[in-house]
Amino acid sequence: MKPLTTLLCAAQVCWATMACAAPLAITLPPETAVFKSSALPGYPLAQQKCSTCHSADYINFQPPGMTLAQWTAEASKMQQVYGAPISDEDVKIIGAYLAVTCGSARASDAEVQAASNLSPAPADKGDAMALLKNHGCLSCHAIDHKIVGPAYHDVAARYASDPQALAGIASSIQHGSSGKWGDIPMPPFAQLSAQELQALTTFILHQ
Ligand code: HEC
Numbered sequence: 186m187k188p189l190t191t192l193l194c195a196a197q198v199c200w201a202t203m204a205c206a207a208p209l210a211i212t213l214p215p216e217t218a219v220f221k222s223s224a225l226p227g228y229p230l231a232q233q234k235c236s237t238c239h240s241a242d243y244i245n246f247q248p249p250g251m252t253l254a255q256w257t258a259e260a261s262k263m264q265q266v267y268g269a270p271i272s273d274e275d276v277k278i279i280g281a282y283l284a285v286t287c288g289s290a291r292a293s294d295a296e297v298q299a300a301s302n303l304s305p306a307p308a309d310k311g312d313a314m315a316l317l318k319n320h321g322c323l324s325c326h327a328i329d330h331k332i333v334g335p336a337y338h339d340v341a342a343r344y345a346s347d348p349q350a351l352a353g354i355a356s357s358i359q360h361g362s363s364g365k366w367g368d369i370p371m372p373p374f375a376q377l378s379a380q381e382l383q384a385l386t387t388f389i390l391h392q
């Protein structure tokens with residue numbers, strides 16, 4: 186019994202240490218439920234797309250009474266300025282949901298209904314965050330700190346003024362990379378489509 190117990194203990198200690206030392210990929214808000222629930226299609230969309238970089242508190246701390254135009258502009262700013270991987274339709278659908286749940290619009294407003302009837306971008310292809318998760322990128326990379334591979338922040342900073350960055354990074358992801366950031370090479374991801382590479386690269390360069 187004894188050796189087995191010792192072994193188990195050792196394994197547990199080891200596991201516990203690993204669990205503490207392993208850096209979390211991204212700090213998600215503890216609960217996406219902080220988005221106010223709603224029957225509008227923007228609700229699940231916002232949960233999925235607006236909590237990858239910061240918590241929903243950013244939204245809840247906005248001044249009350251913002252109009253549909255103001256909320257749509259806010260979602261658009263995330264897309265345009267901060268590189269949130271969302272489509273133009275997503276911007277309008279999420280804007281309408283936020284204007285109703287946190288602002289001055291009503292679900293029955295014609296503009297809210299029009300925006301809510303748009304089709305959101307297909308979740309799989311354009312959604313860089315889902316791609317990062319599904320392909321295991323986040324086990325080696327985080328947005329803001331080094332794990333095995335460089336932080337996406339640092340990748341974006343290094344190539345900020347490089348006009349060839351898009352092509353270079355896409356190639357690194359597709360064919361693998363070595364010697365650019367340290368001794369550990371990155372494995373190739375040859376199965377990614379051009380569209381997926383584009384979504385990933387654009388997202389990473391905006392971090
Ligand atoms: C790619 C990362 C990213 C995503 C995804 C993202 N945001 Fe942001 N957001 C930011 C950054 C960066 C800031 C500015 C942070 C700061 O000033 O500390 C910000 C700030 C905000 C603020 C505070 C007001 C402001 O303009 O600075 C609001 C509100 C907000 N985001 C809403 C949203 C909504 C709604 C979504 C989903 C459509 C979203 N965010 C998705 C990166 C993101």
Ligand code: HEC
Pocket residue numbers: 317320321322323324325326333334335340353354357358362363364365366367368369370371372374385389
């Ligand atoms: C097994 C760990 C691992 C996985 C999984 C991984 N990477 Fe990497 N990544 C690395 C390492 C290590 C480097 C640094 C390679 C180097 O020094 O050239 C790197 C570098 C990079 C770079 C910088 C490339 C350059 O040209 O400077 C990007 C961008 C990147 N990875 C994106 C991704 C994406 C996207 C995925 C998922 C599709 C991914 N990585 C999965 C370990 C990993």
